[in-house]
Amino acid sequence: MDRDIRTVDDVMKLLDGLFAPEADRWTEGAADWWDGFYGDRSKPVPFFVAKPDENLVSYLDSGLITPGRALDLGCGPGRNALYLASLGFQVDAVDLSPVAISWAEERARETGAGSAVRFHRGDAFALDPVEFGGPYDLVYDSGCFHHLPPHRRVSYLQLLDRVLAPGGRFALTCFASGAMGSELPDADFYGQSRLHGGLAYTPESLRWIFSDLEEVELRRMRDEPAESPCFGKAFLWSALFRKSS
């Protein structure tokens, strides 16, 4: 007889398991899928470019965030982590995919920014609380949050609560409703065992989910032309929040 539920973590794992294995993009079991995704660097994937997000650049340029300690969640091949390191941030960057982390480390060696970034292969929800306890002045997420099933927002908020410094900033880019991502209600993802490529969010849903934080800016990411030094796609929201001091 299975009587496996005692903690919130047990509930999270049970709910993770309601999804079809091939739909998983967020647990340790998804590392192989992401490895395959990153395996061919010649694929025309917009975020394979070695450029930082335009919103992140604008936050730095306008002084909305200033250098300190940063955590990049779902860092992929490290484009934003390396940009932050080049500006003087001390960065921890985590991703499930060994292939993505190797690519990020390769980029770090090429740019010489390596010593300011600690790339870690692992699950953002299973980080060692001592090694990755922060406190971080900035938690950044470009494109990871929308791959999480609804119940993992609880884990995500717990992580933010634990690691973000008082007065720290949290910024994310995620699928914008009406432009990209699935518009299904939360409960339907469980009924269908799939996330359909990722979840769309409205500005109101983001404000509600992150309502423990103060909104600094929430806007559509700007489309950036191919020759731009920045990455930008208008099917994403870019949001910046601040934790109270």
Ligand SMILES: C[S@@+](CC[C@H](N)C(=O)[O-])C[C@H]1O[C@@H](n2cnc3c(N)ncnc32)[C@H](O)[C@@H]1O
């Ligand atoms: C759309 S990619 C974005 C990559 C990178 N942030 C960028 O913009 O170039 C999403 C990334 O989130 C990572 N990811 C998903 N769930 C994760 C988890 N639980 N812990 C760590 N990384 C995760 C995936 O491995 C993938 O590399």
